Amino acid sequence: MTQRRWQQIMDIPLTIAAIIFLIAYAWEVIANLSGTAMLVAEVVIAITWVVFVIDYLVNLILAERRWFWFRKHLFDLLVVVLPMLRPLRLLRLVTLLNVLQRRAGTAVRGGVLTYAVGSSLLLVFVAGLAILDTERNADSTQITNLGDGIWWAFVTITTVGYGDIYPATTLGRVIAAGVMMAGIALLGVVTATLASWIVERVAAQDELSHVATRREVTDLTKQVAELKHVLLEHATHMAASSGTPAPTSPPTPTPPTEASDRARSPL
Known part of the structure; x- marks a missing residue:
């Protein structure tokens, strides 16, 4: 089996695993679970993590130039390793975005815009979850519920940054930096698509x-x-x-x- 064939086979399973993970993690963060419910959510999250690990290892084994593939996909390694840091578990959703991007790359312009809008909404939601999970129990926190987290993520990803709500922890600032970079990247996609449409019309x-x-x-x-x-x-x-x-x-x-x-x- 070739690496390309494996990736085609795993597109749907990885997407399903990412969605299941998002549901379990959102349940855990929003409901602030404890006891048996917390254990169930953690088991589901662990199962999705195993799927990501298997996909990474098989891709590494099937790669024709393994060392080159390893160096080129260091971020994929972080997606597998960083589940020890609870808020950064959401990096697993990068796999979902990668699958959507592969499909949008061969789509018409409307498909690219749909991908950009969908990615933006997903990033706002998961960033709100991550910042809430990180900041909720911190000293001098300003983010105590999902609404605060979503608002912070929205103004951050659009690079507006009102400053009325901001992270107080180091990990929260790391998440903020990632959200800002994602916002700039998505803005570039939208701008490039609009410019392409104008040039084509002319x-x-x-x-x-x-x-x-x-x-x-x-x-x-x-x-x-x-x-x-x-x-x-x-x-x-x-x-x-x-x-x-x-x-x-x-x-x-x-x-x-x-x-x-x-x-x-x-x-």
Whole structure:
């Protein structure tokens, strides 16, 4: 089995594992579980972690250049290793984003925008969970419920940063840095998509203008040819009447084509 084939097989299982993990982790954080419920959530989270570990190890084994693949996918290693830090468990959701990105990469522009919007909403939610999980029990905390966490994540990912709510712990600041970088990256995706759409629209208008111009020039060329034919017939008739030699016909102009337009263009 090739590595590409394994990744295709694991797309859906990894997506399901990431979604199950998100549900279990959200339940654990929002409900502030303890006792048996806490144990159940932790078991579910541990099972999803095993799925991620297996996927990483199989990819490493199937890689043609293992050391190169290992160096190129250090972040994937962090996704597997960092579950010891509870708030950073949400890095597992990067796998879900990677699956969505692979599918959006071959989609039309609308699919890319859908991916960007969906990723933004998902990042806001998981960042709100992570910051709540980190800050809730900290001294001088300003984030005590999910609403505070979502609001903080929203103003952070949009790079607005009102400053009314901010993390008080070191780990919370690490999460904030990641959210800000994700916000900048998503803003770049949206900006690039919009710029691509504008350039495409301008190119389409230019093409329509060139087509219309070529059509008009072709019509004028036909009219000139018809007029030349009439004048030639008249001149021939007059020459026959006066006994002078008949005039010869000049070459008929050739209508311009798209290729000739490009050949004449200085660009």
